[in-house]
Amino acid sequence: MEHREFEFTANDFDKVRAILHQNAGICLGQSKDSMVYSRLSRRLRALNLSRFSDYLAYLEGNHGEMENFINGLTTNLTSFFRESHHFDTLNTYLSLTREPKRIWCAASSTGEEVYSIAMTVVKAYGSFEPPVEIIATDIDSNVLLKANQGIYTDDTASSLTYDDKKRFFHKGTGNNKGFVRVIPELRKLVSFKQLNLINNQWSCIPSNLDVIFCRNVMIYFDKTTQAQLLHRFAQKLKNGGLYFAGHSETVANLNSSLISVGRTVYQKRSGTP
Ligand SMILES: C[S@@+](CC[C@H](N)C(=O)[O-])C[C@H]1O[C@@H](n2cnc3c(N)ncnc32)[C@H](O)[C@@H]1O
Incomplete structure (x- = not known):
């Protein structure tokens, strides 16, 4: 070398x-x-x-x-509304019923993904007080700190539409010029926790989840770990619940209870444990 x-x-x-x-x-x-x-x-x-x-x-x-x-x-690359078709699917799914929902964002990095989920929830329910619990986890304590603060550079926020920026973010002034901050009404919809996916302690994650986002992290794991995790994710989902995967991640041939229902979106088959 x-x-x-x-x-x-x-x-x-x-x-x-x-x-x-x-x-x-x-x-x-x-x-x-x-x-x-x-x-x-x-x-x-x-x-x-x-x-x-x-x-x-x-x-x-x-x-x-x-x-x-x-x-x-860890590699923490992420962005707001990354793979935007997932958020259209999420919106459609959430709009089907007004029932309470539980969503887990399983490798949330600096928060852009889970705040995109929260924005979609607010739009689908037309309320900042939707009956939806959103949990975001990551192994990396630094990114969780950043996600908790919800402060982003104007550059990071440039992928947001004008309307979303106006509705869901405060624009920094004075010393905070060049930054935006997630408004408290959106911030309070998400709870952040540190979780290493390969540990067996998933007790902080409720069962009967409606939706799991686990995108662009499985690619770092070997096939055996991926299959084990998919098994546990499927157990956490309720029948009919949705699993969102990253654009290059394999799911269907590693877990038979998750059925493809769209581009890298899978649904838990009814009747599986
Ligand atoms: C490339 S980012 C993906 C972020 C987001 N899901 C997305 O698609 O935009 C991968 C994230 O997975 C997290 N990660 C890596 N290994 C993990 C593990 N064993 N348990 C939980 N999170 C992990 C990293 O800290 C990083 O924030």
């Missing part, structure tokens, strides 16, 4: 991959060594270490560092 500020060997890289896989389920490809180097370098700098092997020893001896390690290595 070329000369770098910190010593980073092929063995260090393999260890990082193994630890990340074991603790977050994420499989990093062989080509991701530069990414690992740049993302973890700031931890070495903060800890005043010069070799990745020292950092890995520190990680082993300091349980609290695992959070920084995982936060550093």
